[in-house]
Amino acid sequence: MLTKVNEPMERKLEGIRIADADFPAPFVSGLEYAAPARGTWNIVHTGMLIPEAHEIFVCAASCLRGVVLTAAEMHAEDRFSTVAVREHNLLDGDMEDLVIEGVSDIIEKLPKRPPAVLVYTSCVHHFAGCDLDMIYGELRSRFPDIDFTDCYMNPIMRKSGLTPDQLMRSRLYTLLKERERRADAVAIIGNDLPTRNESELMEILRFNGLTVHEITSCRTYEEYQKMAESSYYISYHAAAVAGGEILSERLGGTHIYVPFSFDYEEIEQGFQQLGTFMNIKIPNFSEKKRACEQELKETFELIGKTPIAIDYTYCPRPFGLAKMLLDAGFAVEKVYVDSISGEDKKAFDYLKEYFPKLMIYPTVHAGMRFMARKEPGSVLAVGQKAAYFENTNHFVNVVEGGGMLGYDAVCNTLKLMREAYLKEKDMRNLIQIKGMGCEGCV
Helix, strand or coil: CCCCCCCCCCCCCCCEEHHHCCCCCCCCCCCECCCCCCCCCCHHHHHCCCCCCEEEEEEEHHHHHHHHHHHHHCCCHHHEEEEEECHHHHHHCCHHHHHHHHHHHHHHHCCCCCCEEEEEEEHHHHHCCCCHHHHHHHHHHHCCCCEEEEEEECHHHCCCCCCHHHHHHHHCCCCCCCCCCEEEEEEECCCCCCCCCCCHHHHHHHHCCCEEEEHHHCCCHHHHHHHHHEEEEEECCHHHHHHHHHHHHHHCCEEEECCCCCCHHHHHHHHHHHHHHHCCCCCCCHHHHHHHHHHHHHHHHHHCCCEEEEECCCCCCHHHHHHHHHHCCCEEEEEECCCCCHHHHHHHHHHHHHCCCCEEECCCEHHHHHCCCCCCCCCEEECHHHHHHHCCCCEECCCHHHHCCCHHHHHHHHHHHHHHHHCCCCHHHHCCCCCCCHHHHC
8 A cells, every 4th residue: 555655745743842852762763854954975985994995885876976986076987887777787687797797897997907806786786686695706816916896885784783883983993904903003093083192092192102093094995904913903972983993803913992082081090991902101180171171161151942853964973962062051952863882882871861841843854844944044053954954054064073073173163163253164065065075085
């Protein structure tokens, strides 16, 4: 039986109070809407972080349109190719041959042989039961001078197992080849954006005289391979944890997770745990904590009870940010999320009890296509999607945490909020730029 999915034009999706929201999925999954806020990275952007690597997408033509446009917008057409899957490939049962011969033909025609190739297969290969192991075995046999890794453009992976985001972040390090590890070398892994030098993590590593590798700073394939000399792999985004564990198991180094947080106690615990695992000294950050309190005071004196909306694209823990601000007296009214991560549950439960009127809105629910304000809003938005739905030019334009961590994330977030309050941005144009900051990949 067919069900009507379009809503009457006058219908709008009503948000729900956090008191009535269920963990981890406060909204029913179904037909989805994509708001025109495109600053977060996708699998094309992330794969380009491997310097000198070439990406080859093997997908149906309709699926290729978006990734082709992403590569073009990055001015990375010379590092990107496609193989189109057509109906007859399914009917003829030659999917393996299509991948092998298509990828081989592209490699032979490239003006320069790349050191690495990322092959992206799609859901159709899984539906057809393709022998991917055989495909990669043959490609490695034909091109022994090239490192191949398997990547995926597969929407059927979104609801089970590793998410596409987790999987793509883990694939970034599968090409690292085992080499002698150095006790003084550390790799920060799993980030699309470089870790800020002002963060306490970088301060700790500098304080202890450690060599720091991060894929965002690699400019050659050899520099990338030097990451394998690291004895420790540090991640601070939950989506990078799986990749850190896989890397640790494969190369033998130690993976340490220092969680992104706005909670002072958790920040301190993360750094102390880092010191214990690595047997290094942790500086005293009491001054940093006092600086956070001063930033909170100055920001509240300026912003006062201005309505605030937060969305999940700004950082991994939107409820943690909402908790910090609400506890300090700010008027956080809305949080835009589609699901709640396990790491944000503690803050979510706290807000349910102490701030039950806080409203939650999804970003991908089909009804959200009617939710963007028609008139400019008076809300201060933290994140691109919140800025879009609230139609405000006063917003913090940062995605995926912006390389922030620890007390630096607290202080810098507050500084950015003051800046957004005082100065308008061109929201409509800014949020349509794909992969904010990704120009540095190319």
